[in-house]
Amino acid sequence: MENQLTSYLTQLLDTSTNQKGLEWLNKQVEKINTEGAPSKFFLAFSQASRFFKKEKLNLTKEKLESANEFVSGFQPQHWDELQTARTVLMLSYPQEKEAWFAAMNQLFETADMHEHQALFAALPLMPFQKDLIPRAIDGLRTNISLVFDAIALNNPFPAQYFPEANWNQMVLKAIFMQRPLYRIQGLEERRNPALAAIARDFAHERWAAGRDVMPEIWRLVAPFMNEMYLEDLKKTLATKDEPQVLAALLTLRESAYLPGKELLETYPDQVATLDMDALAWERIGSEFQRTRV
Amino acid sequence: MYIDPHIHVVSRTTDDYEAMQKAGIVAVIEPAFWLGQPRTEVGSFKDYFSTLVGWERFRASQFGIVHYCTMGLNSKEANNEPLAEQVMELLPLYVGKEGVVAIGEIGYDDQTEAEDKFYRLQLELAKEVDLPVLIHTPHRDKRKGTIRSMDVSEEHGLDPKMVIVDHNNEETVKEVLDRGYYAGFTIYPHTKMGSERMVEIVKQYGPERIIVNSAADWGISDPLAVPKTADLMRKSGIPEEHIKLVTYQNALTAFGQSGQMDEQDWLNAAPLDQTKKMSGNSVLRGGQTPRVEGSSDFVEN
Numbered sequence: 001m002e003n004q005l006t007s008y009l010t011q012l013l014d015t016s017t018n019q020k021g022l023e024w025l026n027k028q029v030e031k032i033n034t035e036g037a038p039s040k041f042f043l044a045f046s047q048a049s050r051f052f053k054k055e056k057l058n059l060t061k062e063k064l065e066s067a068n069e070f071v072s073g074f075q076p077q078h079w080d081e082l083q084t085a086r087t088v089l090m091l092s093y094p095q096e097k098e099a100w101f102a103a104m105n106q107l108f109e110t111a112d113m114h115e116h117q118a119l120f121a122a123l124p125l126m127p128f129q130k131d132l133i134p135r136a137i138d139g140l141r142t143n144i145s146l147v148f149d150a151i152a153l154n155n156p157f158p159a160q161y162f163p164e165a166n167w168n169q170m171v172l173k174a175i176f177m178q179r180p181l182y183r184i185q186g187l188e189e190r191r192n193p194a195l196a197a198i199a200r201d202f203a204h205e206r207w208a209a210g211r212d213v214m215p216e217i218w219r220l221v222a223p224f225m226n227e228m229y230l231e232d233l234k235k236t237l238a239t240k241d242e243p244q245v246l247a248a249l250l251t252l253r254e255s256a257y258l259p260g261k262e263l264l265e266t267y268p269d270q271v272a273t274l275d276m277d278a279l280a281w282e283r284i285g286s287e288f289q290r291t292r293v
Numbered sequence: 294m295y296i297d298p299h300i301h302v303v304s305r306t307t308d309d310y311e312a313m314q315k316a317g318i319v320a321v322i323e324p325a326f327w328l329g330q331p332r333t334e335v336g337s338f339k340d341y342f343s344t345l346v347g348w349e350r351f352r353a354s355q356f357g358i359v360h361y362c363t364m365g366l367n368s369k370e371a372n373n374e375p376l377a378e379q380v381m382e383l384l385p386l387y388v389g390k391e392g393v394v395a396i397g398e399i400g401y402d403d404q405t406e407a408e409d410k411f412y413r414l415q416l417e418l419a420k421e422v423d424l425p426v427l428i429h430t431p432h433r434d435k436r437k438g439t440i441r442s443m444d445v446s447e448e449h450g451l452d453p454k455m456v457i458v459d460h461n462n463e464e465t466v467k468e469v470l471d472r473g474y475y476a477g478f479t480i481y482p483h484t485k486m487g488s489e490r491m492v493e494i495v496k497q498y499g500p501e502r503i504i505v506n507s508a509a510d511w512g513i514s515d516p517l518a519v520p521k522t523a524d525l526m527r528k529s530g531i532p533e534e535h536i537k538l539v540t541y542q543n544a545l546t547a548f549g550q551s552g553q554m555d556e557q558d559w560l561n562a563a564p565l566d567q568t569k570k571m572s573g574n575s576v577l578r579g580g581q582t583p584r585v586e587g588s589s590d591f592v593e594n
């Protein structure tokens with residue numbers, strides 16, 4: 001499986017403009033495979049930046065679809081060439097558990113920004129995934145958004161493995177850092193009452209400080225709608241700010257809470273124009289990212 | 294546009310970064326050095342090196358400044374031999390990283406045997422990974438220490454063009470330039486050079502292979518030393534192309550030999566926009582509005 005995955009990733013890098021890089025990569029892979037000395041691996045991992053650019057991969061539709069066959073939720077359309085090359089190197093390191101962790105721990109602990117990005121985004125492709133949960137949780141303590149995004153966004157790992165408390169901390173930090181929530185995999189499925197309450201507290205804190213609230217956070221409260229949340233949504237509707245209003249209406253539409261439905265009926269025109277949930281939230285989220293100061 | 298090719302920005306504030314950016318500094322090089330007191334654990338070195346290629350690089354980028362660094366074991370701390378051995382094992386993990394433009398700052402402090410040993414080992418490392426070398430010349434017994442640094446470097450077969458000898462003064466500059474090295478000058482109040490003396494040196498020796506820096510750190514120093522010195526050169530009638538060479542181009546040429554520093558890094562950088570580019574909480578806490586204009590007299594919400 002690792003070998004198939006490695007050759008799949010290598011194929012993604014096989015463009016006419018980068019034959020030199022590919023040649024270098026193949027040579028390094030062979031060295032790493034046969035020599036087993038971590039120093040060669042570390043050096044190649046760093047020096048990959050000399051051979052590969054941070055340009056997004058150019059994927060065909062077929063290639064994109066087959067990504068999901070390797071790992072459910074794997075989205076290489078968000079990957080760049082450099083991190084792909086680094087992932088090939090990482091997967092080429094002999095996967096004998098103790099030695100593998102010794103090398104990877106050292107790599108994680110000494111990584112620069114883009115190396116961290118590569119490593120964390122590749123968590124769902126790594127072996128021994130359950131043992132990597134603490135590493136992923138620790139990685140989220142970064143204040144570098146590039147690194148945070150590598151774990152939190154377009155990555156199936158957190159939704160699959162994080163205990164509820166850590167999941168909630170990640171989503172809250174994403175809100176705090178104003179990251180696009182619609183890019184968090186499993187966001188809807190892993191909503192929970194505690195997270196809804198945290199999101200509400202956060203909104204109130206923002207309001208108290210005279211600041212706007214990121215509209216996407218209301219998506220977290222829909223399944224737990226009650227009188228309290230309804231008051232928040234009324235306040236959100238009163239902003240008359242379009243993304244805010246749309247977010248509130250989407251939340252009311254998804255919820256089965258009766259007083260909420262009644263409120264929804266007073267906005268027939270806007271409701272008629274709403275997209276399907278996922279699409280509408282994506283629109284709200286990307287619009288917010290585009291326009292925020 | 295200026296480059297400050299020697300500044301320890303980990304010890305500077307965000308106000309400094311803002312002022313540097315406004316004064317026209319587009320790129321900085323942060324040489325690995327000591328922290329004002331000796332470290333006692335190898336882990337402190339590891340985290341420091343990681344900061345240089347990680348957080349500090351990111352922090353600088355938020356102010357529109359491209360951050361590079363040099364990696365090395367400084368001469369002061371080379372004197373703790375058991376620790377120095379461990380640091381030497383650590384260095385190969387960092388020298389190949391993005392934005393590492395030289396091995397440095399290395400060389401002599403008290404010119405002890407231990408300093409000599411680790412200086413030589415690092416010259417060999419620089420050769421192995423084909424990186425330039427940044428030499429720190431000693432405060433005390435400077436002239437002899439400077440000459441010895443060059444002698445030893447040549448003994449190890451390094452091309453002078455790959456070596457930047459730093460912290461020069463009127464007593465060292467001639468020999469350093471004559472032997473084909475880049476000569477760094479640190480504009481640092483009281484202990485090293487002042488701007489006026491720097492102007493005289495450029496007048497006397499011309500701009501070739503001369504590099505001006507601030508070496509600003511946690512001491513009384515000036516992160517604007519490079520632009521201030523350039524201004525003084527202008528007022529003193531030094532031609533603009535000479536100013537450009539000593540405050541920008543020579544540093545780029547010398548450290549660019551690493552293959553890790555390219556003008557395009559700042560010429561083609563995304564326009565400075567702290568929030569959009571860097572996203573919310575970073576050096577900007579909780580949706581704080583970035584200050585692009587001058588400081589205001591109240592703390593913004």
